[in-house]
Amino acid sequence: DADVTQTPRNRITKTGKRIMLECSQTKGHDRMYWYRQDPGLGLRLIYYSFDVKDINKGEISDGYSVSRQAQAKFSLSLESAIPNQTALYFCATRGPADTIYFGEGSWLTVV
């Protein structure tokens, strides 16, 4: 099993729909992150969490929300998807020695 698993891997959704991207990890790490990546650009931080009760906004949190259901699970929601949220989304975890693990990414297309 992968250390960090993202679901779905690909999704096409309509404008205005609510969509949830899920992330689960088997590393036992407290710190988890959600990023979005647009073509030709770097990863931008949406939200991050240091533990179940500690959730923080990143650079581009508008239009997104998150839920840390358990240490192993960190979900990203688009409450009302819009086309400019079409992107590749990555989840990551960070361990005590700053070891960082990324999921394989979730391609989201909003039409």
Place this chain on the structure above:
Amino acid sequence: GESVGLHLPTLSVQEGDNSIINCAYSNSASDYFIWYKQESGKGPQFIIDIRSNMDKRQGQRVTVLLNKTVKHLSLQIAATQPGDSAVYFCAEIQGGKLIFGQGTELSVKP
């Protein structure tokens, strides 16, 4: 706000030559830096890291140099191979956040 940036968006090198990818950072409080390689459609892959108490760190065919005076980070790839073609990102830890730079696309010509 603070950000990590790259000097060049693209870099083309001949196979066998050495590659140097540069990165400027602005947060002098950052104490940990990482270089990632990303191939198309895939997640970032760890290459090498360095902490702020070091100036240089070497791995297999890769070297990272850190100049804290001018807040500059570089990645050197020796004997660049076609398989090194990818986008390379520097990243830093800022207050617990992992912040990425813009990226440099490395193309290796046979």
